[in-house]
Amino acid sequence: MPSAGLANRRIVQLTALLTMFALFAAQLATALIPYVPVFIAASAANLALDIYLQYKQPGLLSLLGKVRFDVIVRQLLRDMLILVGLLRIDGIEPLAEQSPLTIALLVFFALHFTCTATAVMVRRSRQLPVITRNIDASALHLTAAPPRLLARQHARRLLLFSVPTTLGLLLTAATTDAYWGGIGLGISLMLLGGSVAYLATWLFPKKRAKNAEAVMAWLDQWLAEYQPTVGMYFSGGTTSAYQANMWLSTLSQLDGNPLIVLRERFMVQKIDSTDVPIICFPKVATMFSLEQSTLKMLLHPANAAKTSQVLRIPSIKHAFINHGESDKLSSCNPYAKAYDEVWVAGPAARERYQLADIGVDDKDVVEVGRPQLSPIRPYAGAPTGTHTTVLYAPTWEGWDGNPGNTSVILAGENIVRHLLADPGVRLIYKPHPMTGSQIPAAGAANERIKAMIREANAQRSGARPGPEADAELVRRTEELNLLTAKKFRKGADEQERMMLQGKPDGDVRAAIIEATLAWETAYWAALPEWEHQIITESRPAIFSCFNQADVLISDVSSVVSDWLSSEKPYAVANTTGLSEADFRSGFPTVRAAAILSPEAEGVPALLAAVRDPRLDVHAEARAELKEHLLGPSDPPSLVRFNAAAVELCAKSEARRVRAAARVAAEIPAQREEAAEEAAAEAAEAAAEELESA
Incomplete structure (x- = not known):
């Protein structure tokens, strides 16, 4: 039962927390007595438990971070208790032996903070003003990301690199020989020092991508070469990508050069496999590169807070296509009147908008059907099988x-x-x-x-179906995953993914459709x-x-x-x-x-x-x-949808022509008139000065 599983998980988490606090208490008590065997066992077990929880229960440790008992505090406390224990153990000289160990331990934490700061600098230097998919970005000199342990997993790095230090100090506690502590600290210092030096290489020109200005210049050049005409704009949360994914096939089949415009960095990987170029503009300032492009119209499958930003680009027409139609109030949102046109499936949605009386003019509602529904098979009569x-x-x-x-x-x-x-x-x-x-x-x-x-x-x-059906499903799953799976190593960042997701080879859409149909056939055949x-x-x-x-x-x-x-x-x-x-x-x-x-x-x-x-x-x-x-079955929905896109693109182009005509005719004339008026005023002023003189 799910509730029983949740209860068991919480019991395990609570047990882990109580065990950690018990180990800290045991460390403290045996350090003060001192009782070396239990002190060593508690110190080693405490660090091992923290490492285990970092990999198996990171959410639990994040709760400790909220009460300021994060990994740095825990490791500092463990190391401090070990030093207290060394002070209490006979045979270890505080000044001659423990002081160098303490200084080395402080250097270790200083290097840890230096490594963290370097990692932050590297991550910021690798964050580009735009992210792309299905576009050849090799001209930007993109490189692979540094190892995740060094660049992002600060807690795991601290704990793992602390292992030599802890083992060395505990050996010192067992043998009263500071030599072992020095060796352990030396290994940890070399690991952290090497990490800082290695991370710093990503700040050198050889591993750095082009700067923001150069990236935007490259994008402008790509837009000029690709010459997009119709695009889809999408912004949303982590669970909303399906609203855009349902339109990918339709978008790829429209006349012209399609484009997908996103606003959230994470959304780039949420979009399903497609051969349509994708550009993500995290900041509104960079998005206005589209204003100077050939993009004529954008399709909007959902309303979002950031939609209003792209609506400010006057050279682009906008059509709201929604991500599904129903009788809910959300299917006739008043925000729809912000778009140039509202595209609906059939007469029912047109009537819905008029009955809602939300300000959407009937002339702006276009019936285009639902192109995505073509894979649905028609009714073939009553079921003939057993079930x-x-x-x-x-x-x-x-x-x-x-x-x-x-x-x-x-x-x-x-x-x-x-x-x-x-x-x-x-x-x-x-x-x-x-x-x-x-x-x-x-x-x-x-x-x-x-x-x-x-x-x-x-x-x-x-x-049940035989093993042949299972084997066929496995084979079809592997084939489909090769086409659709995101093939990245765990440490890949957005720049590395952008480098690997360049221009696709061949007709990706057709290959995915064929592989998906084969997988679905195998999937249902493998089920009783x-x-x-x-x-x-x-x-x-x-x-x-x-x-x-x-x-x-x-x-x-x-x-x-x-x-x-x-x-x-x-x-x-x-x-x-x-x-x-x-x-x-x-x-x-x-x-x-x-x-x-x-x-x-x-x-x-x-x-x-x-x-x-x-x-x-x-x-x-x-x-x-x-x-x-x-709407009617003839002409097919995709034909009607494409015709609507062509017509809206034509309206956008007509507006561009009118705007260009105004720029060529009206503005220069206004400037000439203003110049003549300014010259006349200057002549009058000069004449007045002569008269007064």
Whole structure:
């Protein structure tokens, strides 16, 4: 059980902390007595425990840092207690033997701080004003990062380099011979001194990239050569990258030269594999390089605080494309009126904006369909196999925490319980990745649902695919990982990754699509047809789950709109407290759905309608609602999307022509008039001076 695992982990953490404090107490007591055997054992065990926790429980040690008991304080305390012990042990001369050891120990810590300062300087010198992917940046003289232990892991470096010192001093305590302490300190000093010298080489010109001005000049030159036309702008948190990733395939297929513009440094590696060039502008000042480029328009899959900054570039047109459409208020945010155009899937979204009355003009709404939905297979009739596959894909609780946003809290366990009670059901449970991020109760319900599914699987049995299927999945996984995995060593920084992620070779997009399809085929073939599945990873994607499922159960979310492209049966959980009639009228995406109450009594009837199309009363309504939500099937969505992009680029170009005409005609004329007026005023002033003289 997850709760039991959490409790056990906390017990282990508490035990580790109490053990550390007990070892400090033992060190102090045996140093004062002194009792050498226990003193040596406690000192060595204390350092070993700290090193172990650095690698296995770094989060626990970060809590100690918050109360100012960080690694430096702990190591200083350990070394101080060892020196106290040496003072109390007979046979060691304080002035002749311990004083040099104490001075050497102080030099050790001075070198540690020097190494840390050097590492900070190196990291700052390696931070570029922009970060790129899929762009050849070899002209910037990029280099590999220094070892992570030296450049970033200051706590581990201090502890590991303290091992020779601690061992040497403890040998001195055991033998009363300061020679051993001197050897240990000498080794530690050489390690730290060498680290400082080695790190300093990254500050020399040979290992330094070009300065900020040279980097921006290089970027301007690259933009002039590449001549981007249409781009995608994205800014967001660590869990929001999926909002941009869903548009990568569409962006790469548009006419012109595409570009991805990011704002957060970490987001560069969050974007999935693509051959589209990526530029990250951490600071708004550098982003204005785009103003002088050929970029004509930007697509915006999400609203973000930093979006307003790029909207200030007048030479670029902006279209809001969202990361999914639903009946939620977030799908018609008033911020949308800041864009030149709002691109929606079909007539339903157009109506939603007009009913919301938030200031978006109808002429600025463009229906483009949903190009990403092409992999979804259409309805092929009632299930013919032994099991009916049900996809339960609830959304998350949303930023406002409204209980009507997600069914997980009020209805999730009831829905799953009814599904698991049917021996002919195979459940695929795919919760939203942000479930529980806003309301802990949603996360707890999510864990209980997973536990129910695991328990149900334990009570089932049947034939499993042979080893050939597993071997095929392993092979396909390796092939896909070769194309998509981020192949970096642990110590790589953004400059090293930028160096390694230059211009891709070949058609990366086509290769990834082919490898992904092969992997999905192998993945589902390797699973028993009777076994319920919990899918929380990014693979398989939601559309792949669509193709496996006979029916969907979800909430009011974009998942429902996307599912309708298949015209398969679906159900929506009503946890809003509204009556079914009000729920259907208030949320157009559920008009062709079976409605489930929080108790989920309607699950058996839903399954019956899926298995027997004669009981499916919503089939015709689904076809009508599909076109209302997603627009017509002909011309294809990608064609309409591309046409909209071409048209908006043309509007941007027309504005550039008008602006250039104004610069050529109006401004020089104004300057000539101003010069003539200034000359006339000067002549009048000179005449007045002559008259007065």
